[in-house]
Amino acid sequence: MTERRVRVRFAPSPTGPLHIGGVRTALYNYLFARQHGGDFIFRIEDTDSNRFVPGAEEYIIESFQWLGLAFDEGVGVGGDHGPYRQSERRDIYKKYVQQLLDEGKAYMAFDTPEELEAKRNEIANFQYDATTRMQMRNSLALPKEEVDALLASGHQYVVRFLIEPGVEVHVNDLIRGNVVINSSVLDDKVLYKSADELPTYHLANIVDDHLMEVSHVIRGEEWLPSAPLHVLLYRAFGWEDTMPTFAHLPLLLKPEGNGKLSKRDGDRLGFPVFPLEWHDPKTGDISSGYREKDYLPEAVINFLALLGWNPGNDQEKMTLDEMIQLFDLSRCSKAGARFDYKKLVWFNHEYILSKDDAEIARLFEPMLRERGINEEFDRIVKVVSLMKGRVNFVHELWDTCCYFFEAPESYDEKSLKKWWKEPASTYVRELCDFIEQAPVFAGAEIEPLIMEWIASKEWGVGKVMNAFRVTLVGAAVGPHIFELTDFIGKEETLRRARCALEVLPAAI
């Protein structure tokens, strides 16, 4: 049994955009599959026709492409265990539902939603189970003739799982150990609806996992309460020997306040909860996505990996390959993890730092073009190499280094107040003349000459250079000043400085 090929699945329901918690679940499944040389399956669980949202499936696929997590099998990929969309597996489920019915392990129930609602109002804590099912309208309680008549008249029904009370059900969980629960607290779950001829999640899930030879079910903790039901279903089908091993992951919680991170938290908290921007086809609402907000997929993945798992040492920055090597379900924590997006921002900064300058430049280039800047690519790479350490996001690069590409149009008041004091204009005027007649211009060569010249004048280096900087940049910010002059060249340097001399008063 332990020799079984590792096969795991990520099986979202196409009811909207992929939630960041779902991404984490998928990531752990992916890491587990890769580590064991197994298969990572993508299945669409669209058994609720009422909640289907057009575009959701495509969105989910595109999200994983962006994140760099590839499926081996499933919707959009193919494989030997298809179809992978549950709505295309109706006939398969029907067969298994019938099997349960024939064996007396399930029964038909004719109670309407209204009748059930009335029952719940009438009886506190009403549950459809061994204590109540004989008072309901189902094939167990009703005479056979009536059941046949109901069926003949086309009355809609559901198939319910017959739960035998008083059984201790054990769920062996890789993260939580042995969880025991008494079957008496379980209700006779609806397995199948005649109205749309589709099963509910529980039945479809068990049948598919079995047929697709899934070896491990790694999913969120919200499924733990229904895990005993699933165990009972495997048992009812006689599949207990090949039942997958369970691992229930801790939930992702809101950064502050209570509750799990939900789709509705969206931009309310100042960060996206979706990998990609999502345009709701019904409401037209737009929810921001990590991709559009300029997060690097590597940063998102790395951050997510550490929310509920750690490699057992102090290493935090990891490539996907390293995570595959180190991943271990037994090193997953049990308690929910708050989503601290400030740390994600830090990860993004780290990944910008460690990526190639050219790679960052490629991301930055379109933002420059958008602003009408037609700089050569190599020169963009140069600016990136100088400035990327200062930003958390690629788009912040523009604000941090626009003066490489454009002369300042205004001068920062605070900077002027501090550095444009008498006799700042004299410093700059004389410095311009010095630069103009100097035999060299390259920063490495001219810097010592300028330092020497300033020393001979007995002016403070800081005063001269910062006044000069303000004329070139427009503010007291930026890289080492000679990096900038090297980049913009002698002519532009002198032009900017002399322009400031004209525009600015002699002193503030």
Next chain:
RNA sequence: GGCGCUAUCGUCUAUCGGUUAGGACGUGAGAUUUUCAUUCUCAAAAGCGGGGUUCGAUUCCCCGUAGCGCUACCA
């Protein structure tokens, strides 16, 4: 309400009975620098409460408390 899961710095976490309870984010201070930022160094910051078990509990057990989840013809 019922059932289940969980509980270490503000946050993510390490510790698998004996530690000055470690790391990271964030925060504060300092250093470097012609500016700003980066970077570096340092600092503050934690075992929910009560019982056991044990020579010894953050660690194992029980109770309480709190948080979270589930409790649909949703997944």
